[in-house]
Amino acid sequence: MSQPIDIAVLVSGSGTNLQALLDHQGSYRVATVVSDRPDAPALERARAAGAEAVVVTWTGDRDDFTHRVCDVLERAGVAWVVLAGFMRILGREAMERFPDRIVNIHPSLLPAFPGANAVAKALEYGVKQTGVTVHFVDEEVDHGPIIAQVPVEVLPDDDVGTLHARIQQQEHVLYPAVVDALVRGEIRVSGRKVEWRKQ
Numbered sequence: 626m627s628q629p630i631d632i633a634v635l636v637s638g639s640g641t642n643l644q645a646l647l648d649h650q651g652s653y654r655v656a657t658v659v660s661d662r663p664d665a666p667a668l669e670r671a672r673a674a675g676a677e678a679v680v681v682t683w684t685g686d687r688d689d690f691t692h693r694v695c696d697v698l699e700r701a702g703v704a705w706v707v708l709a710g711f712m713r714i715l716g717r718e719a720m721e722r723f724p725d726r727i728v729n730i731h732p733s734l735l736p737a738f739p740g741a742n743a744v745a746k747a748l749e750y751g752v753k754q755t756g757v758t759v760h761f762v763d764e765e766v767d768h769g770p771i772i773a774q775v776p777v778e779v780l781p782d783d784d785v786g787t788l789h790a791r792i793q794q795q796e797h798v799l800y801p802a803v804v805d806a807l808v809r810g811e812i813r814v815s816g817r818k819v820e821w822r823k824q
């Protein structure tokens with residue numbers, strides 16, 4: 626592949642997944658990083674790597690917020706939209722303007738423990754295994770077609786911090802690999818079915 630494919634990464638927090646994506650650029654380039662929070666440390670990671678860093682402030686109106694985010698993404702001309710610790714739900718307009726082009730990473734084996742605090746919920750439930758899911762984004766929270774999952778064992782002495790740290794180790798390997806496969810056209814989605822095929 627000659628020219629890298631431009632992607633956007635949407636963040637809200639520390640941005641360790643963004644960092645992993647930045648560190649593995651090659652087939653793709655992180656052209657722009659969008660945060661709903663002006664104080665997100667992820668923005669600094671973006672700037673340090675030479676990516677555009679844009680804040681789109683949450684005003685309490687999901688449709689308006691989605692519209693403004695989509696305008697930023699369109700202006701940036703990105704082919705893929707990669708949610709990495711982005712804690713806002715995008716409205717229908719995002720799926721219409723970027724159909725099958727938005728992906729998310731979630732720290733559980735979906736459909737178990739969707740939504741916020743997935744690691745704490747898994748510990749409270751007492752599961753012996755949790756993990757990481759990368760999936761296409763649809764209008765429901767943590768619900769779209771699943772692209773890849775990696776299991777992570779829950780150890781007897783785990784707390785949220787230790788378990789999330791081991792989950793994140795897996796996230797940082799899995800997410801760049803999935804984004805690489807997406808931009809190479811190796812992943813196809815049809816309904817809920819996701820197929821990987823080498824070009």
Ligand code: GAR
Nearest residue numbers: 638639640641642710730731732740
């Ligand atoms: C990641 O573990 C990601 O899976 C999770 O937030 C963390 C962000 O970390 N996302 C969700 O819970 C989405 N429902 P990071 O900012 O260091 O990448």
